[in-house]
Amino acid sequence: MSEFLQQTVNGLAWGSIYALIALGYTMVYGVLRLINFAHGDVYMIGAMTGYYAGNLITRGLPAGAAFPVVLACSMAVCGVLGFLIERAAYRPLRNAPRINSLITAIGVSLLLEFGGQLLFGADPKVFPPLIPEQPLFEIGGAVIGRIQAVIFAVALVLMAVLRFIVVKTRLGKAMRAVSFSHVASQLVGVPLDTVVSFTFVLGSMLAGAGGVLVGIANPKVEPLMGIMPGLKAFVAAVLGGIGNIPGALAGGLLMGLSETYVVGYVSSTYRDALAFVLLILILLVRPGGLFGKSVSDKV
Amino acid sequence: MGILRKPVSVIAAGILACWVVQEFATPWINPYHLQILNTIGIAAVMAVSLNLITGHTGQFSLGHAGFMALGAYASAAFTVHLNPDALGLVPILPDWAWRPLFFVTALAAGGATAALAGLIVGIPTLRLKGDYLAIATLGLGEIIRVIVLNLEFVGGARGFTGIPESSNFFWIFSALLVLTVLMARGVYSLKGLAFLAVREDEVAARSVGINTTRYKVLAFVLGSFWAGVGGGLFAHLNTYLHTNSFGFLKSVEYVVMVVLGGLGSITGSLVAAALLTLLPELLRIASEWRMIFYALLLVVMMILWPRGLMGQRELRWIRRVKP
Numbered sequence: 001m002s003e004f005l006q007q008t009v010n011g012l013a014w015g016s017i018y019a020l021i022a023l024g025y026t027m028v029y030g031v032l033r034l035i036n037f038a039h040g041d042v043y044m045i046g047a048m049t050g051y052y053a054g055n056l057i058t059r060g061l062p063a064g065a066a067f068p069v070v071l072a073c074s075m076a077v078c079g080v081l082g083f084l085i086e087r088a089a090y091r092p093l094r095n096a097p098r099i100n101s102l103i104t105a106i107g108v109s110l111l112l113e114f115g116g117q118l119l120f121g122a123d124p125k126v127f128p129p130l131i132p133e134q135p136l137f138e139i140g141g142a143v144i145g146r147i148q149a150v151i152f153a154v155a156l157v158l159m160a161v162l163r164f165i166v167v168k169t170r171l172g173k174a175m176r177a178v179s180f181s182h183v184a185s186q187l188v189g190v191p192l193d194t195v196v197s198f199t200f201v202l203g204s205m206l207a208g209a210g211g212v213l214v215g216i217a218n219p220k221v222e223p224l225m226g227i228m229p230g231l232k233a234f235v236a237a238v239l240g241g242i243g244n245i246p247g248a249l250a251g252g253l254l255m256g257l258s259e260t261y262v263v264g265y266v267s268s269t270y271r272d273a274l275a276f277v278l279l280i281l282i283l284l285v286r287p288g289g290l291f292g293k294s295v296s297d298k299v
Numbered sequence: 300m301g302i303l304r305k306p307v308s309v310i311a312a313g314i315l316a317c318w319v320v321q322e323f324a325t326p327w328i329n330p331y332h333l334q335i336l337n338t339i340g341i342a343a344v345m346a347v348s349l350n351l352i353t354g355h356t357g358q359f360s361l362g363h364a365g366f367m368a369l370g371a372y373a374s375a376a377f378t379v380h381l382n383p384d385a386l387g388l389v390p391i392l393p394d395w396a397w398r399p400l401f402f403v404t405a406l407a408a409g410g411a412t413a414a415l416a417g418l419i420v421g422i423p424t425l426r427l428k429g430d431y432l433a434i435a436t437l438g439l440g441e442i443i444r445v446i447v448l449n450l451e452f453v454g455g456a457r458g459f460t461g462i463p464e465s466s467n468f469f470w471i472f473s474a475l476l477v478l479t480v481l482m483a484r485g486v487y488s489l490k491g492l493a494f495l496a497v498r499e500d501e502v503a504a505r506s507v508g509i510n511t512t513r514y515k516v517l518a519f520v521l522g523s524f525w526a527g528v529g530g531g532l533f534a535h536l537n538t539y540l541h542t543n544s545f546g547f548l549k550s551v552e553y554v555v556m557v558v559l560g561g562l563g564s565i566t567g568s569l570v571a572a573a574l575l576t577l578l579p580e581l582l583r584i585a586s587e588w589r590m591i592f593y594a595l596l597l598v599v600m601m602i603l604w605p606r607g608l609m610g611q612r613e614l615r616w617i618r619r620v621k622p
Contacts, residue, residue: 104601110591118588231434235434270445276442
């Protein structure tokens with residue numbers, strides 16, 4: 001039982017990182033109907049920035065202060081990167097057929113991956129130990145470590161901030177309007193380009209935070225690390241219902257939990273296939289995702 | 300004029316020509332060049348078959364290498380484990396007759412396996428919009444990889460060795476010829492217009508009575524079948540298989556071929572398959588820049604030149620038959 005609880009805690013920690021990445025996918029899909037394949041690589045850049053920032057900038061800082069600075073650096077770099085990607089690669093194709101944007105997204109993703117290999121080197125790097133691991137408290141035999149506590153805390157705070165932005169602010173309202181209809185929102189004066197840029201910046205910052213959280217939990221970072229988590233986070237977004245923010249959260253947690261259970265109780269070799277089996281099952285049973293609703297085409 | 304008028308005689312003449320080249324010309328070709336030529340042929344089979352799914356029908360598949368892997372493993376398992384020697388049988392037919400027959404059966408088995416997988420994945424995902432297909436096919440590639448790594452009778456994680464070297468110039472280019480002629484015949488026929496209609500506008504296609512899901516699944520299953528055949532040819536050319544040869548990047552390479560050639564142009568796929576197979580050979584020195592070059596090519600091409608080399612045009616000999 002205590003083992004099961006421990007697996008659950010580990011799964012929730014992984015799941016909240018998936019959820020952070022999945023939120024970026026779901027928001028971009030919401031406003032542009034585009035699978036941003038480069039999102040997983042933005043998360044990789046977040047982890048890489050964390051690695052360099054952790055080693056270079058924060059060397060003199062006390063242990064407690066280093067982590068927030070590194071997190072802020074990664075989020076800032078990823079925010080700028082997300083803005084640039086949208087501006088340079090996706091905006092010229094805003095009105096092009098969907099397939100062209102998808103291919104561009106793959107191109108951007110490959111560019112970041114292999115550009116990253118040239119820039120950072122292909123070998124894995126060891127993330128600096130920003131948070132010294134130490135068991136904090138115990139529930140029914142399951143130990144929650146300091147790193148996991150930080151992951152939960154950061155993920156919760158960021159999601160609360162995101163929820164506040166989307167629900168309470170003018171920009172959030174504009175985002176929801178754009179995801180409802182491009183044309184209608186422009187007619188009532190919503191600045192489409194600004195809203196789309198803002199969505200990319202927001203989503204990329206969350207991915208950057210996810211990168212740093214992965215770095216402290218699992219300290220090997222390398223340029224191709226974003227591919228699998230990116231795909232799984234996308235599957236998590238589809239599981240929850242793509243375009244739906246609470247859905248991305250639920251999908252991410254579900255994905256993290258089921259993966260940890262499979263590794264713990266079945267075999268680690270099936271870990272990478274699980275996400276896609278889940279995807280195909282969910283598409284068979286509930287194509288709109290758990291929280292989504294299927295919409296039929298109108299002419 | 301045009302190969303579409305008399306497909307049977309064109310195929311027969313072409314296969315004969317391939318046989319003549321195989322028998323009389325290949326011994327004089329530099330083995331390295333022959334290897335490149337054969338690689339181009341297999342890439343062309345993959346590109347033309349993917350073009351049916353992505354170019355003509357407008358469905359974005361990112362798992363073409365996965366279907367290729369299925370075909371490769373299935374046909375290799377067929378020739379290794381089900382050949383008459385392994386089963387302890389003596390073929391009734393003379394050697395020169397049953398060997399080609401056996402190889403064709405193996406290729407067909409590979410194609411059929413891939414087509415079956417295509418059907419299973421295609422039916423749920425093709426009811427939805429194209430994006431889901433991309434991600435589901437990508438996932439399928441991953442599922443196939445994990446399953447193959449756990450299957451001992453195809454070598455598991457060590458890779459599959461000891462596949463007979465049955466594939467050669469004759470087989471590869473005959474397959475390519477058959478595929479090209481059938482594809483041109485099919486897509487540019489009156490019924491084939493339904494594929495193009497699905498690509499252009501699904502809602503409009505449905506409203507004129509086209510069963511869009513049926514045509515999407517049909518294109519997907521046929522494309523997967525030929526990807527499986529391509530995989531079978533690949534397996535029996537290299538005589539060794541490992542799942543690493545069929546990763547996501549391989550699928551992307553085929554997508555790049557189709558897009559560079561022009562979505563919906565068979566000629567374009569052929570040209571692009573040749574170009575993009577030759578290019579890395581010429582750029583061997585700059586190998587680490589190759590993928591960056593690919594990536595930039597994709598982005599820049601989509602922005603500046605979204606229709607590819609040929610657009611939707613074809614060379615004259617492959618053009619539509621006037622009714």
